[in-house]
Amino acid sequence: MANEYDPYREALVVEKIFLWPKEFDHQPQDIRNRVEHELDAHPQRAEQLAYVRLPVGFRREITITASDIERVLGASHETSEAARAPAN
Template identity: 45%
Template structure:
């Protein structure tokens, strides 16, 4: 289940993770890193954002959606 953007948790981010679902397997590997940086740079705009509790803070986990790619102008 997706979380809402949370400025408090954002201040405690110690790790980032990007999940690429099977439906977006055709996105080239060389583009994924750049797209992931853009998504994490504007996490509030992502459709599927989760905060995973870690012993030292939180992991921001973004599951990429086609709408996210459309928003970035990188539709597959």
């Protein structure tokens, strides 16, 4: 079951993992790295986020979804297009 982003638990995260469903096995490693990096930096944007209690804190588990991939790649695509656009 996914939890909502929790700043208290987030401050106590000692382990982070990303779960990629089998349907995304075809994704190239650079795409996987970009998505993981973005969601690690902004976990509140992840569609499926869970905190698992550990003896010393929490493990943050983010299950990657199609909308996460779309959102991250769309945002990076828009950013790169804006950077290439001529200034007026």
